[in-house]
Amino acid sequence: MKSSKLYKGSLTTIILKLLSEYDKMYGYEITQKVKAITAGELQITEGALYPSLHKLEAEGFLEVEFVKVSNRTRKYYKLTEQGAKEADDKLEALKSYMETMKAFLYPKFGLE
Amino acid sequence: MKSSKLYKGSLTTIILKLLSEYDKMYGYEITQKVKAITAGELQITEGALYPSLHKLEAEGFLEVEFVKVSNRTRKYYKLTEQGAKEADDKLEALKSYMETMKAFLYPKFGLE
DNA sequence: TGTTATGCATAATAAACTTATGTATTAATT
DNA sequence: AATTAATACATAAGTTTATTATGCATAACA
DSSP states (O other): OOOOOOOTTTHHHHHHHHHHHHSEEEHHHHHHHHHHHTTTSOOOOHHHHHHHHHHHHHTTSEEEEEEEETTEEEEEEEEOHHHHHHHHHHHHHHHHHHHHHHHHHSOOTTOO | OOOOOOOTTTHHHHHHHHHHHHSEEEHHHHHHHHHHHTTTSOOOOHHHHHHHHHHHHHTTSEEEEEEEETTEEEEEEEEOHHHHHHHHHHHHHHHHHHHHHHHHHSOOTTOO
16 A cells, blocks of 8 residues: 555645644654554655754744753654644644545535 | 635646546636636636646647637547546545545544 | 664755736626 | 626746655664
């Protein structure tokens, strides 16, 4: 089962959603969590993830905390207040998008 | 109600799906049909649509027929045999993607 | 001790859009 | 009658957002 390649635009939403559930996470943890939740369907590449995290931080949606774990430093991210709001907005947009796409997959009668 | 901006990667699927329903359509018709079906939620821009149609044609998924209607020429597209197969594949991929995303929106218990 | 997993990062490239134009005909409005 | 909106196609420049390919470093496993 090859991983789905159709999620362009939704990575940011995925990150924000996870952080609104798990309070704080580090990059590698996010890739593993996504893999676990989607049963391997979605593979977040690091080349996409890290720039995305940096951008969200730069925009003021995430804040950073460094935690040293057995000689290695993890970079934890958590939502700012603004980031929590952004997460809500993005989730609403995603839900709305999915509803919209349903109109295509399962077209109703009388809409022609 | 601003139009959704999250459909990157799904435009091709939308085109193929419409053509598998309506047999043959021309570009402008597609933009109007999408607007109608999604109640204005999705606005297919022409800058995205036409290059997309040209690409699908170049890939052998669409074939073209010109029809003159009151002094103006419409460019009708229809699925080739290969295009019909591609439409099925893309639709399956989209459905799979949406199932996957549901795992995020409505996380199950026991998946941590 | 070598491979796999953990952990972060960036650069080059590609894909797929948006925005801005351009051209032209037909229908509707004022 | 003249202007605007709708119909109809198209491309070019720029942006966003991903992929692929690297690079570096530590920890765990075999």
